[in-house]
Amino acid sequence: MPYRSPVTDYTFLLSHVVGYDRVSGTEKYAEAGADMVSAILTEAGRMCDEVMAPLQRGGDLNPARLENGALRSSPGFAEGWKAIAEGGWIGMSGSPEHGGMGLPMAVTTAVNDMMSGACLSLQLAPLMSQGQIEALEHHASDAIKELYLPKLISGEWSGTMNLTEPQAGSDVGALSSKAEPNGDGTYAVTGQKIFISWGDNDFCDNVCHLVLARLPDGVPGTKGISLFLVPRNLPDENGNAGVANSLKVVSLEHKMGLHGSPTCVMQYDGATGWLVGEEHGGMAAMFTMMNNARLGVGGQGVGVAEAAWQHAMAYAMERKQGKSASGTIADHADVRRMLTSMKADVFAARAILAACAVAIDMGNATGSAEWKARAAFLTPIAKAFGTDTGIAVSEAGVQVHGGMGFIEETGAAQFYRDVRVTAIYEGTNGIQAMDLVARKMMDGGEAAAKLLDEIEDHAERARGRLPELAGPVWEATETLREATEWMVAQGEMNDRFAGAVPFLRAFARVLGGHFHLIAALSDPGGAREKLARFYINALLPEHAGLLEQARNGAADLYAVSLEELSA
Ligand SMILES: Cc1cc2nc3c(=O)[nH]c(=O)nc-3n(C[C@H](O)[C@H](O)[C@H](O)COP(=O)(O)OP(=O)(O)OC[C@H]3O[C@@H](n4cnc5c(N)ncnc54)[C@H](O)[C@@H]3O)c2cc1C
DSSP states (O other): OOOOOHHHHHIIIIIIIIHHHHHHOOOOTTTHHHHHHHHHHHHHHIIIIIIIIIGGEEEEEEOOOETEEEEOOTTTTTHHHHHHHTTTTTSSTTTTTTTTOOOOHHHHHHHHHHHHOOHHHHHHHHHHHHHHHHHHHSSOHHHHHHOOOOHHHTEEEEEEEEBBBTBBBSSSSOOOOEEOOOOOEEEEEEEEEEEEEEOOSSSSEEEEEEEEEETTTTTGGGGEEEEEEEEEEEEOSSEEEEEOOSSSEHHHHHHHOTTTOEEEEEEEEEEEEESSSSTTHHHHHHHHHHHHHHHHHHHHHHHHHHHHHHHHHHTTTTOOSSSSSSSBBSHHHHHHHHHHHHHHHHHHHHHHHHHHHHHHHHHOOOOOOHHHHHHHHHHHHHHHHHHHHHHHHHHHHHHGGGGGGGGGGHHHHHHHHHHHHTSSSSSSHHHHHHHHGGGGTTTTHHHHHHHHHHHHHHHHHHTTTTTHHHHHHHHHHHHHHHHHHHHHOOOOOHHHHHTTHHHHHHHHHHHHHHHHHHHHHHHHTHHHHHHHHIIIITTTHHHHHHHHHHHHHHHHHHHHHHHHHHH
């Protein structure tokens, strides 16, 4: 069944649910009004449906490969990249000064979500470039910006991010790659990086790597790390890709899914690089890229969830089995439960994602500390809940297909295999949850409290029109507020960390209830109200059990010793 980009859903979400009009009401984004956004999404949707979606299966069956050190991408991916680049979809939020469209992140996020649903393994390539573009815009010298940004934005060159090493995964501070000053303003970068997405390709003139490494006087840990831009080919005097740099792709990983995206082991042997940002300030610069990518990866989860749901829906409406009103499995209560839960959760996760993007845009446009805190707070939720939803929905998609879900030809399994990694890369979802209950609550829970106030105020106002939906949302928010206060009060961080994952999920559940309630109010008696009713009655109650888990602390966990656990 062909993929259809959710253009109408996005237009509705932006106009009626997450308050995009506040973004287009700012001076910075005044040109990106509702009509323009709708036209952009329609155009992007056409490219996703017609160009990218047909590549998805081929990427799975014909993975990228290494031939005598040269990378060969999956069939059609080069043309796919060309279409993405020519449409301007790489540099959507890039600065117009360097050829970008300067569009809000809310619009870029919508397009990234749609591209992910169409072909996740190819979409990861422009996503990496987008993160690099933002990092360079914020932290690179003017000379680097002038040379690299136009080429990255146009898609002539591509970008990657190189953090991970065998001994330095979640603990980036353990990295051992080194950088030595060459004495001419450049640095010699040496080390091995693993798991580098799109570490090379055969469709760009150059591949630009952002590499974390330590200078000779860099202290151990994250504080001693610096960031370097290390191109595959050194720019010549005209700024074109010139001679090869001292780096190579050593091998490609054999993965569970996402086969079209080459995951590379990279070797840097004194490769020439340029410092980005301050010496030893690499993590700050890299965080710009990582935050961009975290939102993007959340969008990958949502995009694949959408595609898996569409696929399952089409199958369920054709497959005849047993007695039901229509004769198809779609009318059996358990299948209906799966399909409706999938759709309701796609909406919830997408709304959280879009709300996070709106907060980022408002922070950028107004400089408001409150919007920035809101964006920072929502980012780990958007990443973790978006990707968990991608996994849960695609897993349910396999189940809806019955035995055929386990057979590769139907394509249901590919969604699940492809999306599984999104909960792992860009900071595992466990690390996202820890970030939420630790760093994002260093303000004493202020950002969380403001968000909860808003949700309660809205539910209070909605009581007059939809009391049976507004009431449970209000009550769930109160329970969440108590749990949030409990979290903030825990001085022993392991007590917070032990319950971080259920806490994040409960927060997402309540946010989902809030956004469903807004959607219901704009569609009285219609499909959106009915979906909201299902979400609030059947899915929102999960928050209560999750919050019990969240407040259990670490004592019970550690009471079982590792010896007892492994016996
Ligand atoms: C397909 C793919 C593409 C990737 N692309 C890139 C890329 O482009 N660039 C790049 O730099 N990296 C990339 N990565 C690497 C990815 O970001 C890491 O795999 C990820 O950060 C986890 O690190 P790790 O694999 O070493 O797992 P580990 O850090 O060993 O984690 C193992 C488990 O322990 C948990 N854990 C670890 N530390 C803690 C802690 N302090 N507290 C609680 N739990 C903890 C984790 O949550 C996880 O469940 C990619 C990985 C894959 C699989």
